[in-house]
Amino acid sequence: MNSNQNIVTWEDLLDHSDEKSCYFIIDDTVYDVTELLSLQSNYKEFLLKNIGQINREEQVKQFNESLFLILKQQGKIVGNIEKKPQSEYFKRKVRFLKAEYQEFTLEEVQKHNKMQDLWVVLDQNVYDLTEYQFIHPGRPDSIHPYAGKDATEKFNSINKHTEGARKFRENYKIGILKK
Numbered sequence: 186m187n188s189n190q191n192i193v194t195w196e197d198l199l200d201h202s203d204e205k206s207c208y209f210i211i212d213d214t215v216y217d218v219t220e221l222l223s224l225q226s227n228y229k230e231f232l233l234k235n236i237g238q239i240n241r242e243e244q245v246k247q248f249n250e251s252l253f254l255i256l257k258q259q260g261k262i263v264g265n266i267e268k269k270p271q272s273e274y275f276k277r278k279v280r281f282l283k284a285e286y287q288e289f290t291l292e293e294v295q296k297h298n299k300m301q302d303l304w305v306v307l308d309q310n311v312y313d314l315t316e317y318q319f320i321h322p323g324r325p326d327s328i329h330p331y332a333g334k335d336a337t338e339k340f341n342s343i344n345k346h347t348e349g350a351r352k353f354r355e356n357y358k359i360g361i362l363k364k
């Protein structure tokens with residue numbers, strides 16, 4: 186192993202999860218694949234699709250043996266990924282970055298109707314506001330009555346929900362409402 190013992194945290198990884206700067210994990214080794222992304226566009230989709238997670242050697246080999254060899258032999262190693270599990274915040278951010286959303290039925294959303302587990306529907310999308318409720322500038326109790334419900338009408342009726350607030354809410358999107 187020529188790893189330099191540098192520990193990369195999941196939080197660090199968030200700053201290196203797009204084409205401008207991209208880290209990719211194989212087993213516990215973190216590679217900087219930014220250059221590879223720009224040089225080898227045929228690997229781009231695979232690399233970006235698998236950011237923010239631990240990829241196993243076998244998976245990468247299976248996708249493309251030469252990509253695996255390039256990384257193993259010439260890859261720029263940044264360090265090792267920390268051993269801690271990913272935070273909910275991290276998982277949400279990565280889903281957002283990958284625009285990877287699950288579909289949920291309204292019945293499923295309705296189960297998440299507690300302060301400790303609080304989802305809402307806004308404009309046909311599903312948001313996990315469990316953490317956000319406590320930093321919501323409009324106070325947590327404005328959100329509580331809508332836990333597990335479609336809050337679109339109320340949300341849209343509030344003038345203070347500006348374009349900025351609408352953009353910001355995307356950080357909490359976890360899925361799309363199943364029709």
Ligand code: HEM
Pocket residue numbers: 305312314317321322323324327328331336339340343345346347350351353354355357
């Ligand atoms: C991620 C989603 C959300 C974001 C980013 C967001 C953001 C904001 C912001 C920026 C304000 C303005 C605070 C101020 O300037 O005083 C606000 C106020 C408010 N929000 Fe939200 N909000 C979200 C979800 C919700 C939901 C789901 C509800 C309830 C259905 C809600 C109800 C309110 C209320 C009642 C106010 C107070 C309005 C007032 O002070 O007159 N918000 N929210």
